[in-house]
Each structure stands twice: as C-alpha cells, then as structure tokens.
Amino acid sequence: MLITGAGGGLGSAAARVFAERGWQVFAADLVPPEPAPNQTPLTLDVTSTASVSAAIDTVAAGVPDGLGCVVNFAGVLGVGPLVEIEEDLLRRVLDVNVLGTYRVNKAAFPLLRAGGGRILNISSEVGWQRALPLNGPYAMSKHAIEAYSDALRRELMFVGVPVVVIQPGPFRTELTGGAAKALNAAVRPGSPFEALTARTARLAGRAAAGADPAELTEVIWTAATTARPRRRYSVRPDRGRRFLHHLPTPVADAMLRRTLGG
Template identity: 55%
Template structure:
C-alpha cells in the first residue's frame, strides 16, 4: 500500500500515559504526526485526550483481545503506520529469589510479551508503509544486572535480544528496528523507586537492611534524572532520520557505565563492600 503525497505520518505509542510515552506523544503530535496514544491507565490518557493530532486508546498489552481491538481501531483511522513505539513497562524491585514468581511473570508479560504482542498485531499496518519499530529498552538492558533490580533487568535484556533478532529479520523486508536505551529520566516510575524499595525491605526475609539502604540511595539518584522531552526528541530522530542508528543510548548514568566496565568478580567485590549493612 503506497502513501499519498499529502498523507500524514502515523505512529502507535504504548505506555503513552507515562512520563516518557506522554512526552513523546505530545512531541510528535506537535510536529503533525497522527499519534495513537495507548495505555492501560485510562485516567492517565485523559491528560492527552482532546489534544490536537492525538487519539487515545485504552490498551492492556497482556491481553490479546485488547491488542486486537486497538489494531481494529487504528485500521479504521489510517491506511498504515509509519512507526510503533513500545514504552509500556512496569518496574518491580526486590530479590529474584524472594519475589513471588507470578509477580516476575507479570513483569515479563508486560515488558516483554506486551511488546511482542503489539508488534505482531500491528505489523501488517506497519509493513504497508515500510514503517519503523522503536523498542524502548534501558541502560539496564545492556549492562550487568544489579542486585534487587534483576526483574526489570531480565525484561530489558530480553528486549535487547528480541530487538536484535527482529532487526535482522525485518531488514529483508525494509523495516528498520531501533533500540532506545534511556538512562535516568524524571518519570512516575523513577519517583516511585524509593517507595518500592521500602516496601520490598519490609517484605524481605533475608535482605531487609540491604534493600533499605539502596532505597535511601535512590533519593540521590533521582537528582540525576533528565526531563522526558530529551528522550522524546531522540524517538523523533529514530522515526524520521534517513539512516537511523541501531541503538540510541540516551543520557546513561556515568557511574553505571564505569561499573559495567569492571570485570565481573571485581564488580561483585565492590558491590559487596558498598552495600554491606554497617
């Protein structure tokens, strides 16, 4: 299906009710993109509702019926998609040996399988325009996993592998797949980390003091967070550049970059020393 000379670019964004997804939806809409902004949280979508060039959709990425309904709505509104941007994701902190396996499964279902479902269902519309897939990974997706952040890291490492395989498949169809790896940004997810660590510390049988110390340390980490609009600009570049990069690392935490360069045993020893309860 070809695109007429006067037709607008269209993009489907999951997790659009969050800080990064919402900022990206607004940024693209301001540049005359037709934005389909999807999120599980209907209340969060109300802030986007009524804005020019934005159509909101309630979407549960863990439910195939919900994904199919969203696809049908998009298909009624446009002839194809120029981009899919997968922001939808949740954070769970705690020990991977203590957190309920069903909780871990849910995180993976949202963060990994949600992306897989959306890309799978929307692909015919994307292929019609030779559009692009932008998967939002994280700096944790390519770095060595840190203690008590393993659940989120597992999901983002999976997104990295999925994106690489998908890119090397879809290149034969002329469809670029781009990874974006954000560092710390000012979002509700980041703001809730301290509270999540405090909750995990109370629930932990083995690591309460460790989790409490890390939770306190996250207060300082929040000062490093960047405004969501910075990432929105990078997503726009990934969608519109003539030759987009395979991956965009956006404002990574310098300390984590340095730590990631250490040999594994050296990093283990450093973490044991730094995190050991006094």
C-alpha cells in the same frame, strides 16, 4: 504513529511532541490521555491479545494506507530479591515489558509494512548492563527486549521494516521517582535482605531526579524520522552504573559488596 504507555511519563511526553509536529498519533495506554489535536486516545492493555487486536483495528481504520511508526513505551518496574519475589509479580513484569512489546509489534506488523514504517522498542540502560542486586526482575525484562529486538531487526530487515532500540538512563518520571518506595515495599519483614534493601533504596532515592524527558523525546524523534536510524540509541546512561559495568566482574562485585554491605 502508535505509542504505547502514552498515558503518562515519557510515553506521554513523546506523544505530545509528535502530535505538535504534525504526526497523527494514537496515544495508547490502560488509561489513555485526553484527546488533543493530532492525538487520538486509545485504550490498550498490552497483556491482552484481544485488547491489542482491537486497538490495532482502530488504528487501521484511521490510517488505512499503513502506519509510520510504533513506539513501545508500555512498561512496569519490578524490583526485589529474586529468591523472595512473588511469582505473580515477576510474571507481570515479563508479560508487560516483554510479551506486551511482542504482542503490539506482531499485531501492527502488516500496517507497518504497508506504511513503510519502523519499530522503536524502549529498552533501558539496564538492558545492556550487568544486572545489579534487587533490580533483577526489571533487568531480566530489558535484557530480553535487547535479544528480542536483535532477532526482530535481523528478520524484518529482509522486508524493509527497521527495528530500533532506545536505551534511556534515568529520566524524571513516576517510574524512577517510585524506585525507592518500590524497593522498600518488596522486602519481607525479617528478610535477610532487609539491610541491603534499605541501603539500596537510599541510593535509589538520591538518584531519582534524573534528566529532562525532553532530551529523550528528541532522540526518539530522530530515531523515528531520520532516513537511516541507528540500531541503538543510548541516552544519558548513569555514569556510576556505566563505570561499574565496564569493570572486571570480580572487581565490580567486590565494590558492590563494600558499598552495599554496610
């Protein structure tokens, strides 16, 4: 098994559980975790095709008969007003979250096919919900993962490689915990979005606790090991966001205007 984004947070938690339960895990990240029983650290930059190729070569040497699963956890947060966000930041969010997933799956495909394996793409609740203000860059990337995963699943079903999407809500990680700080850092002094950003950051700070990562890890275990995995697993979506998503769009917009407009 190859898990990207395994240097910390949810990816690290998943890597530990699979290793403890007997899987041979390649735990990959820019700064990978320490070696552990059944867990091999692997330096990987998903934005570099050369780095991805080198990592897959290492995996192939360790599992010459093929790979049972790839879990694409590698991702970064991107927030801020879309008419102000720097192009380099937006490009990085899409490069890591979308193209990084594409690069890893493309390189790992021959090993997955040989090993009768499957792909787990980590999306988010924001991948299926209508995007909220100041969350555009991240939402764009996760909506793209949803579309990519649908197309990939419908291609790879013809060659026997299942593709599964995992859609976590807020869980306790550095990513969710740093959302308020990231929002405050994203707005320029004198921006017309200063007040909106401050109010949104306060709400993000209140929601930062999130659920226990162990719950998500168990869902990933099921998706990786069950004989017939679902196409999608939605895991603890935020109730407020889910409610807002299902409202008629004009009603939801009016509610956001009242809540965030001051």
